Amino acid sequence: MWLNVMLPWMFSFGISRSGANSPGSRIPTPQPSCGMLSLHPPVASLGAPLMASCSLDPSCQQMGHARPSDIVWRLNGESRQLPLSQGAARNGTVAAVAVLRAEWPRGELSCYLPHRSHLHLLGTAEYQAGVPPGGLRVERCVSFWGGNITCYWDPGPETYLPTTYTLHITEEAGQCLWEVREAGTCVSSRESRSCTIPVENLFASFRVRLTAVNPLGQASAAGQCVHGMSIVKLSPPELSATANRSDCFHVAWRPPSEELLQVTDAQYELRYRDVEGAPWRQVEVPGAEAEPASKAVCGVSPFTNYSVQARARYRNVAFRWSQGSPSWSAWSPERFVRTLPTAPSRGPALWRRLARPAAADRNEITLLWKPLKPQDANGRILTYRLRWQQRGQPAALERLTRSLHYTLELPASEEHTFLLTATNAAGESPATKLRLPAGPAQAVPLPLPVLVSPESDRSLLLQWDPPGFAAPAYVFEWGWAWETRGPNSSWHYEPGNISRVVLAEAIEPGYLYSLTVFALSDGAVRAVGSASAYSKQIAPFRAPTLHPSRIWPTQVEVHWEEIPLEERGGFIRNYTISYQEQGKGAQALVVNGSVRRCLIAGLAPDSVLRVGISASNDGGSAQGSVLTIRTRSLDDDTVELLLSSLCMGLVALLLAAALACVLKHPLIRGSLWPQVPDPAKSHLASWLPQQMWPGPRTVPAEQGGRQRARVSDSPSHALVCGRQDKGVTTCKSFPEAAWAAEASSAGDKYRQPLQTIFAPGDVATPGRCPTGSRSKVEYSAVIVWVYPGGTPPSSGAAWPLCTPQSPESTGPSQEPGRGVCFQNPSYEALDGPCWRSGQQPDAGVASLGAFPLLRTVVAEGSGDPHPNGDHPGCTSSPVAP
Numbered sequence: 001m002w003l004n005v006m007l008p009w010m011f012s013f014g015i016s017r018s019g020a021n022s023p024g025s026r027i028p029t030p031q032p033s034c035g036m037l038s039l040h041p042p043v044a045s046l047g048a049p050l051m052a053s054c055s056l057d058p059s060c061q062q063m064g065h066a067r068p069s070d071i072v073w074r075l076n077g078e079s080r081q082l083p084l085s086q087g088a089a090r091n092g093t094v095a096a097v098a099v100l101r102a103e104w105p106r107g108e109l110s111c112y113l114p115h116r117s118h119l120h121l122l123g124t125a126e127y128q129a130g131v132p133p134g135g136l137r138v139e140r141c142v143s144f145w146g147g148n149i150t151c152y153w154d155p156g157p158e159t160y161l162p163t164t165y166t167l168h169i170t171e172e173a174g175q176c177l178w179e180v181r182e183a184g185t186c187v188s189s190r191e192s193r194s195c196t197i198p199v200e201n202l203f204a205s206f207r208v209r210l211t212a213v214n215p216l217g218q219a220s221a222a223g224q225c226v227h228g229m230s231i232v233k234l235s236p237p238e239l240s241a242t243a244n245r246s247d248c249f250h251v252a253w254r255p256p257s258e259e260l261l262q263v264t265d266a267q268y269e270l271r272y273r274d275v276e277g278a279p280w281r282q283v284e285v286p287g288a289e290a291e292p293a294s295k296a297v298c299g300v301s302p303f304t305n306y307s308v309q310a311r312a313r314y315r316n317v318a319f320r321w322s323q324g325s326p327s328w329s330a331w332s333p334e335r336f337v338r339t340l341p342t343a344p345s346r347g348p349a350l351w352r353r354l355a356r357p358a359a360a361d362r363n364e365i366t367l368l369w370k371p372l373k374p375q376d377a378n379g380r381i382l383t384y385r386l387r388w389q390q391r392g393q394p395a396a397l398e399r400l401t402r403s404l405h406y407t408l409e410l411p412a413s414e415e416h417t418f419l420l421t422a423t424n425a426a427g428e429s430p431a432t433k434l435r436l437p438a439g440p441a442q443a444v445p446l447p448l449p450v451l452v453s454p455e456s457d458r459s460l461l462l463q464w465d466p467p468g469f470a471a472p473a474y475v476f477e478w479g480w481a482w483e484t485r486g487p488n489s490s491w492h493y494e495p496g497n498i499s500r501v502v503l504a505e506a507i508e509p510g511y512l513y514s515l516t517v518f519a520l521s522d523g524a525v526r527a528v529g530s531a532s533a534y535s536k537q538i539a540p541f542r543a544p545t546l547h548p549s550r551i552w553p554t555q556v557e558v559h560w561e562e563i564p565l566e567e568r569g570g571f572i573r574n575y576t577i578s579y580q581e582q583g584k585g586a587q588a589l590v591v592n593g594s595v596r597r598c599l600i601a602g603l604a605p606d607s608v609l610r611v612g613i614s615a616s617n618d619g620g621s622a623q624g625s626v627l628t629i630r631t632r633s634l635d636d637d638t639v640e641l642l643l644s645s646l647c648m649g650l651v652a653l654l655l656a657a658a659l660a661c662v663l664k665h666p667l668i669r670g671s672l673w674p675q676v677p678d679p680a681k682s683h684l685a686s687w688l689p690q691q692m693w694p695g696p697r698t699v700p701a702e703q704g705g706r707q708r709a710r711v712s713d714s715p716s717h718a719l720v721c722g723r724q725d726k727g728v729t730t731c732k733s734f735p736e737a738a739w740a741a742e743a744s745s746a747g748d749k750y751r752q753p754l755q756t757i758f759a760p761g762d763v764a765t766p767g768r769c770p771t772g773s774r775s776k777v778e779y780s781a782v783i784v785w786v787y788p789g790g791t792p793p794s795s796g797a798a799w800p801l802c803t804p805q806s807p808e809s810t811g812p813s814q815e816p817g818r819g820v821c822f823q824n825p826s827y828e829a830l831d832g833p834c835w836r837s838g839q840q841p842d843a844g845v846a847s848l849g850a851f852p853l854l855r856t857v858v859a860e861g862s863g864d865p866h867p868n869g870d871h872p873g874c875t876s877s878p879v880a881p
Helices: 002-018 439-443 636-663 665-672 736-750
Strands: 035-040 043-045 049-056 072-075 078-080 084-090 093-101 106-115 118-130 137-144 148-154 164-173 178-188 194-198 205-214 217-227 238-242 248-254 266-274 281-285 293-298 305-314 335-338 350-355 362-369 383-390 396-401 405-411 416-423 432-436 450-456 459-464 473-480 490-495 500-503 512-521 524-534 546-551 556-560 574-581 586-592 597-600 608-617 620-630 716-723 729-735 782-788 851-855
Touching: 035 106, 049 106, 049 118, 137 205, 137 217, 148 164, 148 205, 164 194, 178 194, 238 305, 238 335, 248 305, 266 293, 281 293, 350 416, 350 432, 350 490, 362 416, 362 432, 396 405, 450 512, 450 524, 459 512, 459 524, 473 500, 490 500, 546 608, 546 620, 556 608, 556 620, 574 597, 586 597, 636 665
Parallel strands: 035 118, 043 118
Antiparallel strands: 035 049, 049 093, 072 078, 072 106, 084 093, 106 118, 137 148, 148 194, 164 178, 164 205, 205 217, 238 248, 248 293, 266 281, 266 305, 305 335, 350 362, 362 405, 383 396, 383 416, 416 432, 450 459, 459 500, 473 490, 473 512, 512 524, 546 556, 556 597, 574 586, 574 608, 608 620, 716 729, 716 782
16 A cells, blocks of 8 residues: 555656756646637648637636746647747636747647646647648640530649639630620549539530639639630541551541541541550651541561551631640550561571580581571561582582471581571571581681670670671570580570670579670681670578588688589678687688688687688678587697607506516516426425424424424435325335425425424434435325335335324324324325324314415424334325315
8 A cells, every 4th residue: 555655656756856957848647628728810821920828727726826937838749938928827817828830731739737747738729821822724624525624724832721623614605705604613622633514515615714712812713715626635536457568557547426527627646566565656647638548557567466546636727716725536446457478588597516426527516596586587487498518519408397406417527508598478588607617627716805794683795896807697605604515505696797795595693604705707607705704693592511620729720612603693702700619709700712721720728619601792691500619628749749658658667567577587477377286297395385284393493494304313214105096095205315305495496494393203403304205196195104214115015004193182193113194185084094084183284385285294203113114104095186
C-alpha cells in the first residue's frame, strides 16, 4: 500500500523538476477540459494573422490564482510562444487572446494551464489557410458525334482549399450574338479538370464559361464561342490492307457513316510498323478525292508482316471564326498485311572449325553457318547449297541441306574454297566464300591487337585497329576461358570494313570469356587477335579452403589452393587472412591475389588460433571457412636438442652398463644368474654347505677367514655314497687332502666360512683339515661318512652300521671311533639305523653351497678303527628331487 502511494508522488516530482526550466517540455495529462479555445477566422489566407482566445472555466476552482501569462500554447503538438494582445484574471477566471499567423494550410492549436507539475488542457481548435482561385483557363472543348461537349481546363495555382469548378454552356445564335437556350451546367472538382455536357445539335454555336469558388473567393475563365462542328472529333475510319509486291502494300479506308457527307470533308493519317517490334512510321495523306480513299505504302521490306492504322480529322473550312479546332479521331483497329518474298539479299554467315584428323595427310573440317535474319532472308529459306572448289578446278556441288553444319575430310596438302548460298521461293542468295589454305599457310596470320571492355552487364565491346589490308568481313569466336574451343563456343559473322562490334549473345556476368577476332580477306583468315574479359565482375562464388603448412610455437604458416577460374566471379585482387588468438582481439592480413600462402607471427605458444580467409575482386568478396590451429609448446630445434640429449644420455648409460658388465661380470653373474650346478657334472667340494651342523663340539668360525680342522696323524678318508640307476647305492672314498682342497676352493667361491664339526677325539690343528676325494654323483641322495684309518673298505665289503642316535641329540655321536650319520637333503625319515622312521633331529642341516636342495653335514673325526675292523657306515634313503 505504501509503495502504491509513493510511486505516483515520485513520478510527479520528477516531471516537476524537469519542467521547471522548460515549461513547454511538460507532458499534458488527459484531464477533462476546463476551458475553451476559439480561433477567428477559422479559414484564413496563408500568412494572415489569426486571433486565438483561450479562457479558463470558473468551475475549475482547483486551478485558481493563475495568470494569463501562465497559459502554454501548442501548434500541431509543438510549443509556441504567442504574443498576448489581451489578458485578464479575476474571480478564478483566466482569459488570454493571442495572435497566431497561419503559416501552414492546416493547423491545430491548443492551450494548457500548468497546475501541480502538470499541463491541463483548456481547449483545442483547428484552422485552414489557403488562397482564392485564380489563373483559370479553358484549354479546349471537344464535341463528339453522339451529342455532347467535353471541355478541359487549367485550374491555375494550388488553392489549398476545397474549390468547386462549374462549367456553363449555352446555345447561341449566329456567332454567339444572343442566347437561345441553356444547354447545361456541370460541377467538377479540381482533380478531374474536365466536364461533359450533353447537347442536342452539333450544327450550332455555343458559349462556354467556367467559374471556380472556394471560401476565400471566386474566379472566372474567359468565355469562348465555338461551333459544334468546328470542335468535333470524328470516329475512326474503317480500314483494309493488301499486298501485291515485295516492297509495297495498299491501304484503303472509309469514313464513319452519317458523320461526314463525303470523304473529302476530312483529312487522314496512316501509320505502320513491323510486327516484330519496330517503331511506328506515319504517312500523311494530303486529301482524298474518291471513296473509298486509298494509299500505296512503299519502301517496306519483303516478306515482312506489318500492322497498319488510320485516323481522320474534320476539315474546318466553314467555321473559321470558331475559337476551337477539330481533333484527330482515335486510331482505327490494327490491320495486318505481309509483303511478298524476294530472293535473299545476302549469303549466310559461314565459318569453319578444324578437328584433329585421323590421318596426318587429311583435315577434318566442320563448316558452320547461321540462318539469315528476316530482313536478309526476304522469305522462308527452303535449302542451303554448299559447293566445294579446289584450286584450278570448277566448283562442284557438295551438299544440299537444311542443316546449319556439315563435316567432311579433305586432303591437307591442298587449298580448298567453299561457297554457300541460301534459297527461298523467290530465288537464291549471293554466295558466301570461305577459303582454307593448304598446309603451313594456315599458321601465318598477322597479329591484330584487340581491346575488350564491358558494354553492359550482358554484353562486351570489342575494338581494334584496322589491319593493313582491306578486310570485308570479320568472324568473332568466344567462350568460357576455362574451356577449349568446341561445339559449345559461340561465333558471329560481321560483314563490312568495321573496327568495333558489340557481342551480346551468350554473355553472362561473373564469367571470364576468351574472345578471338579473325579478319577475313577473300574468304581467308589474314589477321587474328584475342583477349579475355568479364562483362561484369561479381563476388567470387566461393573462397578458398585454408590448410596449415607449418606450425611453430609463435608462428603459423597457412596455404590455400587457387580458386578455379569458373568460380572467381572476377579478377581476384587480394586475399584477407583474418585471425583471432584465444583471449585476444581479431586481426587481419591482406595479401596480393597471386599469393598462395601467409605467415602469421607474434603468437603465444600452446594457444588456440582461429584463422579465416576471404577473396575479393572488383565485384565484392566471399568469406571462406574457419580453420582452428593450436600452436606448439616447443619448436623443432628444442625438441631436436632434447631428443639428442636423451639419446646421448642413453648411449652413455648403455656404455657404462656394458663396461660394468665387462668389469663385474663374475659378481653380476653370481647375483643375477646364480650357478645351479648339476650333481652329475659337479664336484662334491663345490656343494659344501654354508654352515656345518651345529653341536657342542663345533669350533666357531673365525671372522673373514677359513676354519680348518685337523685330525691325528693317522690317515683319514671321506666316503661319499649315492643312489645310481636301478636303485643301486654306490659309495666312494677320497683322501683327506683332496677333501680339504675342495672344501677350501668352495669356501673361496662362495665367500662364506666353512664350519667344521668335530667328532669325539678330534684335534683341531691349524693348517690341516680332513681330506677327501671328488666324485660325481647323481642328483639323488648323498651321504658323507668320514672315518679314521688308512684305506677305506672296498665297494663290495659290508659296511658297518652306524650307532643310532637319539632324535634329541644336538649333533653327531660323541663316541670316539664311531662313524657319523647325516640326514638326507629333503628331511625325510631315514630307513637305516641312523634314524628311525618319522624321526628328525632338532637342529637341521644347512644347505651346501649354492645348491638349494642338497643338505648334508661334513665332519672330521680321529681315533682307532672300529674294534671289529669294520668301517662305520650309514644307510641312506632316497630323496625326492
